Amino acid sequence: CRPRSYRGMVLPAAAALLILCKMQPLSWTPRALGYRQRSLQRQRGALLARGASAVAKRGTLCLTNNVSVGHFLRPVYVPEENIVLCLGDWTGSVTGLDPFTGEESFSATNVGLDSIHSVAYAPDKRLMLCGSGWTGNISVFDPSTGQPRFAVDAGVGEYVRSAYAAKAGLGVVAGGGTKGRAAVVDLESGEVKYEMDPGIGAIWSLTYMPDSGNVLCGATWTRPEKTGKVVSLDPTTGEAVFSLDPEVGRYVCAAAVPEQNLVVCGGDHGMVAGLDSQTGETRFKTNATVGEVWDLQHVPDMGLILCIGGWSGLVSGLDPVSGDVQYSVNSTLGKIYSSAYSPELGLVFFGNDKGLVAGMEPVTGEVRFVMDAGIHDPGPIDPIKSNPWKNELWGLAYVHIAGLVYCGGNTNFTMRALTV
16 A cells, blocks of 8 residues: 655554544544544545545444534535535534544534424525424525525424425425425525415425426325325426325325436335326336335436335335336345435445445445444443434435545434445
8 A cells, every 4th residue: 555644754554544533533522521622634634534545444433523413413415615514403503524534614503593404405506405393494504604694484384394496596495394385485585485385284305306497395194185195386486387196105205307307206105106297197106115115216327216115124226217126125224214325436325223324236236335333332431321322324425535424313413424
């Protein structure tokens, strides 16, 4: 291996890895013990992290930082800003991390909400839209600093879902609680341009469809039938383009397939339906063979939809043209809490409730590896007073340039990062 230098000394690659891990210790309660976590200089840290990820054993737990945004946190990588955001579901605060070193760019900055339940990034505006869990409030903040631009009550009710309609350049938000209303928002001024009732009850998901420019609202369930309906909303007018029952069950999730003018919907009946994204016409309906469908991942470069069963831990690969199931496999994880696709690696990552992360080859369904991001032994001094530690991974973010997958969720305040 090529030698690496540190403070004027030439070190082998293994020593560089050891230094990286030692300089990123587990930070139990930042500043509570009277000292700050030691930080690397940005450039030096980047070089060390690249070297470490290149020679480290896959699955090395390099970063385990308390990011001060509460118990329930999710990582979001914003490549335009070269930053990993740690979003606090229960606090409404965000911490920004250098993706190579885990060093904080800014810490626990409140975005104007009491919780961050959902986010949607507008890359052309370089702004982040987020919705609250406890109220109908929404905010927009600068992801490079965490500073809010505005916070308003969009009138949609609690458990706000968020989406960015790129063609219209507008944000769409909807309530997943008692109101179940939707609104269209100007992300620069905060003006609520339209506010409407989609008529399907509480909204579980929002999916932007790039080919039509519209946003699909998927219901939690629609009374009195208690089946999940969908509505396509035109963000430029606030009007419904189509409204129907795809007959996939409740808790409707969806994935857009713009090259086919298609949107695929799934639900708790275990069925998936392919709808024409312009008209809502049903093209196919298929049993996904994974039990309740908790999530759908579009893998565009491989022409697949991944159907992810939450409780079952099963994953199937679906041809979005024919609707045929190509394979159905066991992820080996048990429950799947999160997923993320990496086009650079050609792999999809899954996280579970025990701190495990699996890497799967989406064409064949082969599970290539399983890594452990869990903290299973916090030691004799546990200031958080919750032994055993929680290791539920609700969010994953892969950063290819750093060779790290960031993991967060119900993880006792800590963001973790594994080498890949």
